[in-house]
Amino acid sequence: MRPGRLIGRGKEAEVFEAGEDVLKLYRAGVGQPVVEREAGILARLADLPLPAPQLRGVVEIDGRWGLVMSRAVGQPLAADLRDDTIEAIAQGTAMLHGRIHAQPGTGLESYKARLTAAIGQAEGLEAVEQAGLMQRLAALPDGDRLCHGDFHPANIIGSLEHPVIVDWPDARSGPPAADVGRSYLLLLHNLPAMAEPYLAGYEQHWGLPRAAVLDWLPVLAAARLAENVPAEAERLLALARSGL
Template structure:
């Protein structure tokens, strides 16, 4: 496709950039070899759109200037994250909208998408630093988990939800998979909100430590210190145990204060 159709940069993500494309947008992956990712996200968008969820409409997939991407309808802005940064007082409205749209996603069927267990198994095989026994044990635990048929976005956060709270649009569906939806524990759902913690009292400053004689450790018996039971076997002697007396070179005993 014509690279001249790429407009101004309007969004930056970890693996892709979003450009204006007339009245629509063009999401271009940074990796020139991301053709599979472009088609996978386009397919996920088509499936999610068919489920009636609020997402951009995929309009095409192609190569633009050596990079693969997909053309989509433009989601209304700003993102929930940007809106909250500009006005944190609106958190209750946006949080309620996030919870509502997230619940809608998990109620929808994920037919046609890859299973999350399959995706995790592949990631486990690619993971570095695991010995064979650990890798096999984790693989067995993953395989024992139950399968499901519910839709999971895979990267749901305020920066991937745009528009007003009354009409949110969810973007960035590259990691969408099929999962098992687990109900919230009834006891947890019915539990009252935890009250905010009171700030802990400011810790008191420790009393000043006495200044001990700087002479080399010589012999036990300084009258200003309590008697040490085993001075020559004291393990803290190299750190100047307070029970280990010191004497200066002229033989005068240490005048350090007595400690209880």
């Protein structure tokens, strides 16, 4: 098959039209195991009551690996963020996130293991700081819930009434507090006006105490450093070191 019109571009992949479906084509150098892993996650999601894309198959095109998936209709919720919509979108996002966490993470890799590996690769931290943050992480509670790993309004397509949750390669099994903390951290840096309403909405609807989420922020910030996002580096370093 040949890619159709380009409709989205991210750090690791591009998304193209593929008839009534879409083709997520990873950039050159991303190996087959990465794509097969995401395919396995989507296959597991097919058995769960969640609005996620349906996997059509794994392909290789000109040395690049990709996934063909059902196409989500509409625009990301992030495209509709305005002063008069932030509260509703924050509340709806929190509700949708809790629906993910209500599902088991059976068969998925550990969220804490992912964070441990990322902290070991974090740019800007000394080895002793990495060790201290890993000790902090080890002391935090584990869990066995389905966690998206990169949940924010840009990964929710459509409306709050009819959403489709996309971009699942970071899904893991773990504690909801870590996954909520990851979303809160991303919002703080990228959509700050939504961060507090989202966190308050999750606490209100799902009963997860704010303090339980904030306990995760230093290790989540350290792990985020491994993703090489220069615009966030200074704030992430400060937040990571606040946990030492």
